[in-house]
Amino acid sequence: DTEVTQTPKHLVMGMTNKKSLKCEQHMGHRAxxxxxxxxxxxxxxxxxxxxxxxxINESVPSRFSPECPNSSLLNLHLHALQPEDSAxxxxxxxxxxxxxxxxxxxxxxxxLTVL
Amino acid sequence: xxxxxxxxxxxxxxxxxxxxxxxxxxxxxxxLFWYQQHAGEAPTFLSYNVLDGxxxxxxxxxxxxxxxxxxxxxxxxxxxxxxxxxxxAVMDSNYQLIWGAGTKLIIKP
Numbered sequence: 001d002t003e004v005t006q007t008p009k010h011l012v013m014g015m016t017n018k019k020s021l022k023c024e025q026h027m028g029h030r031a032x033x034x035x036x037x038x039x040x041x042x043x044x045x046x047x048x049x050x051x052x053x054x055x056i057n058e059s060v061p062s063r064f065s066p067e068c069p070n071s072s073l074l075n076l077h078l079h080a081l082q083p084e085d086s087a088x089x090x091x092x093x094x095x096x097x098x099x100x101x102x103x104x105x106x107x108x109x110x111x112l113t114v115l
Numbered sequence: 116x117x118x119x120x121x122x123x124x125x126x127x128x129x130x131x132x133x134x135x136x137x138x139x140x141x142x143x144x145x146x147l148f149w150y151q152q153h154a155g156e157a158p159t160f161l162s163y164n165v166l167d168g169x170x171x172x173x174x175x176x177x178x179x180x181x182x183x184x185x186x187x188x189x190x191x192x193x194x195x196x197x198x199x200x201x202x203x204a205v206m207d208s209n210y211q212l213i214w215g216a217g218t219k220l221i222i223k224p
Contacts, residue, residue: 042202042214043158056211090157098210100145100165106157 006091006107014115015081021110023074023091031097032074033104034066035090043090049074050097081114088112117141119215121203126221127193135188135201135218143208149177149188150202152217158202161188190220198222 004025013019023032031050035043048056049068057066063085065077074091088111092104119139127133139147146165150158164170164179164186176189190197203215 040217040219042204042217045212088155100206100210101163102146102206102210102212103148103160103163104158104212106159108157111155 004091004093004105004107006089006110008110009108010111010113012113012115013078013081015083017081018077018079020078021076021089021091021112023076023107024072025093025105026072027093027095027105028071029093029095029105030071031094031102032068033092033094034074034076035092035106037088037090037109047076048097055097078112081112083114086112086114117207117213119203119205119213121201121215121218123216124219124221126223127190129193129195129222129224131193132189132191133193133220135190135203135220137186137188137203137215139184139186139203139205139213139215141205141207141213144181145206145208145210147177147179147186148204148206148212149175149186150204151199152202153199161201193222195222195224 007022034046037043046060047066063080067075088109090109091107094102121137149161152158162177169178174191179186200217202217204212
């Protein structure tokens with residue numbers, strides 16, 4: 001299995017809703033990432049989990065809350081989002097976050113619309 | 116600061132060759148990556164360079180000059196399906212990926 005699976009593919013939510021994005025990989029990768037991508041922009045790093053521990057939090061607002069239940073799963077809990085949070089949310093994984101040749105494998109993304 | 120520059124958009128003809136350039140200034144260097152991203156889809160890995168020189172993979176090749184802070188992605192025998200954005204990314208001394216803004220490549224028949 002060489003894939004990163006993300007659910008849901010599309011999500012529409014109101015500003016008072018609570019929802020979660022899910023990500024799964026079975027490649028034995030030890031690092032998992034959440035990126036946010038707006039149209040015609042590069043991905044922006046949000047969080048990195050390395051060996052199931054949160055290693056990077058790029059000053060992301062607290063309305064985004066990551067969770068890594070185990071080495072194969074990564075969640076992003078969403079609460080009280082703003083319309084400007086509408087974007088494509090990409091999950092990625094990699095084998096060794098401390099290696100130069102740290103190739104990221106991305107999931108297909110969850111397209112989020114906040115009304 | 117850290118900076119990666121690549122052209123915003125390029126146009127090429129089906130069957131031709133195109134070269135997409137990337138220049139970078141980063142805090143340290145642990146390799147340079149090229150990713151392809153079709154509209155509305157996730158980025159997919161194309162190539163990784165850490166030593167100077169040319170890496171060839173089928174129709175795609177990537178070149179790196181560390182002394183010049185420069186890389187290019189060369190696409191040969193262009194096909195319509197190569198229409199996509201091409202993202203250059205550098206891994207800095209903290210093993211963080213610094214992304215360029217991407218080059219949108221338009222292939223015309």
